[in-house]
Amino acid sequence: MSADPLLVLQLQRMGDLILTFPLLLALKKRWPGHPLWVAAEPQFFQELMPLAPEVVFFPPSHCPALARGTYTVVINLSGRSSAATCLADATAAFKLGPAASPGGLHVHGYWQLYRTALTQNNHHNAFHWSDLYRLDLAPTVRPGQAGYMLPVGAKSGRVALVLGASEAAKRPDALFWARLAHRLAAAGFMPVFLGGPAESALGREVARLARLPQANLCGRLPLGEVAAVLRGVDLCISPDTGPMHLADWLGVPVLNLSMGPVHARETGPTAPGQWVLRAAMSCVGCWQCRRSKLYCKLAFTPAAVARAALAILEDPRGNRPLSRSGPLPGLSLCRTGRDALGLYRLEALEDQAARTSPSCRVFLEDFWQAVFLFLYDSSLRPLARQRLTALQNAFPALAQRLDAGLAGLCARCAAAFRHQTMPADFWRGEVPLLRLFAGHTHMFLQNADFSPQGWQTTLERLTALRALFSSGAE
Known part of the structure; x- marks a missing residue:
């Protein structure tokens, strides 16, 4: 059978x-x-x-x-x-x-x-x-690399530019691509424009502006042939889109232009050793932009992308990419990797000035990651304590506000439990520091139909989280 x-x-x-x-x-x-x-x-x-x-x-x-x-x-x-x-x-x-x-x-x-x-x-x-x-x-957290090949360029002198994305907000426009292609060609690399039938008109326009008609393959190749082209390039420069993930899966070096409402830590290239360029802004990686302009997209310039790309092409191992590329104002160049648990990591390659004034966002992301890992696998409590200690040392006032906010969240959950009601916008009322955890807590209770067991688990999780702040370093 x-x-x-x-x-x-x-x-x-x-x-x-x-x-x-x-x-x-x-x-x-x-x-x-x-x-x-x-x-x-x-x-x-x-x-x-x-x-x-x-x-x-x-x-x-x-x-x-x-x-x-x-x-x-x-x-x-x-x-x-x-x-x-x-x-x-x-x-x-x-x-x-x-x-x-x-x-x-x-x-x-x-x-x-x-x-x-x-x-x-x-x-x-x-x-x-x-x-x-x-x-x-599995009950323990060790996902591993799972089949991804380490990126290796073909040493062909060709660079793929994947022009399209699911939304215009997530990709550069035709003039941007043309100027980038011109810079790459002037440095001795042959650009190749890739995209599906939806990018046919965009490909023609980029080729016209760049005066590189032979470079345009948009809409001309089935996906299998696109894969063959990707395998033959030294670097694939792409927004967050399907062909970028295909290049990543095939072991092609990728420089991901992470712009618009995309979060590179969620959907960036996953193989260790890939590259991500994104805006150096606190709101980067949002679900949906609520600002008057896409400032994260405006931070990208053809000159800065070309400098980063040429530095990667010159030094594929990435030993000193920033020193080779020069300053990338308004942008952050990152490298993908895996941590000790096998989880995806995105490491920013900052200059000396950035290292002396690090962003609190990375510390908060790492802390909340460790919290959810600990709540799933109790053996990872030391990791949560370690990440909390790092946050407390780097941003003590922020850690105090986080502790106070958790105390308030505990009180609001306790009140909701007593009255057996929770407003639909409960999680939205929390400060941004707590919204990720509050939103998960709210959905967990909804998923449990606000049952006694659901409330008990919620209160146990809140108690365990508060205990992290009250316990000493481990």
């Missing part, structure tokens, strides 16, 4: 599907011999099949039939109602992700609930989505 299949529902865009590949490898490793099925959009999986882990793909139209099956595992990574219904109706010993229920949605899994709670509330999140997809598979 054959083993029950493993089913993953990923009905989002191409980049989301590629970010699911590490999860697919983790599933194959944990349940060897079980067929692995994936529901995804045919326009993406049909051309990705030769490059993806070995699985059987189904289109979204098969979700009703898939829902009648029996599985070892079903994981829903999609926000679509058809996927939530499929997860709810399928028979499986282990379910993860949002499932349809009579009262709305119920999210299975600690980390899947955490990911869901990031909607409109991802400031201070430090977890990459590719990690969050698979952290629920």
Whole structure:
């Protein structure tokens, strides 16, 4: 008798599907011999099949039939109602992700609930989505690298410029790309413009402005041939988009231009040794911009991107990229990596002036990451204490405000428990320091239908968190 299949529902865009590949490898490793099925959009999986882990793909139209099956595992990574219904109706010993229920949605899994709670509330999140997809598979936190190849350039003298993105706010305009291409060409590198049919007009305009008609391949190649082109370049310069994740998966060196409402710690290139350039602003990585202008996008200039790219091309190992590139005003150059737990890290390569006045945001992101790790795996309490101590030493006044804010949150949760009510905008009323935790707490209680057990767990978590502040260094 054959083993029950493993089913993953990923009905989002191409980049989301590629970010699911590490999860697919983790599933194959944990349940060897079980067929692995994936529901995804045919326009993406049909051309990705030769490059993806070995699985059987189904289109979204098969979700009703898939829902009648029996599985070892079903994981829903999609926000679509058809996927939530499929997860709810399928028979499986282990379910993860949002499932349809009579009262709305119920999210299975600690980390899947955490990911869901990031909607409109991802400031201070430090977890990459590719990690969050698979952290629920084990009670301890060690996701590992999961198949990503270390980036190595082809030494061809060619540089790929991926022109498009899902939103105009997330990519440079035609004139920017043309000026960047001109600088790269003047330095002796051959630009290649890549994009799908949606970027055909943009590619023609960039080629016209740059006077490089032979460089434009936008809309002319199927995805398999795009992959072949990417494998033959020294560097891929790209906004946060599907082809960038494809280049990352293939081991192509990437310089990600992280602009607009994207968070590089969530969806940046994941292989260790990749590069991310983003605005040096406190609001960078928001879910949706609420300012009058996209200042994070305006911080990018063709000259600064060219300097960073040429420094990387000159020194692929990245020993001294900033000294080679010169100053990058208003921008922060980062390198991807993995920490001791195997989790994604994004390290800013700052100059001496920045090191003497570090940003509090990194300390807060690291602290909250350790808190959620500790609440999932109690053996990681020393890590939470260590991150808290680092925050207290670097920003003592901020740490005191955080402690006071947690005391207030405890009191407000206790009052809500006594009155058995919690307003719909409860988490939005918290200060930004606490909003990530307050939003997760609020959604956890909603997910538990405000049951006595849900309240008990919430109060236990708040007590454990307050105890971190009152305990000495460990």
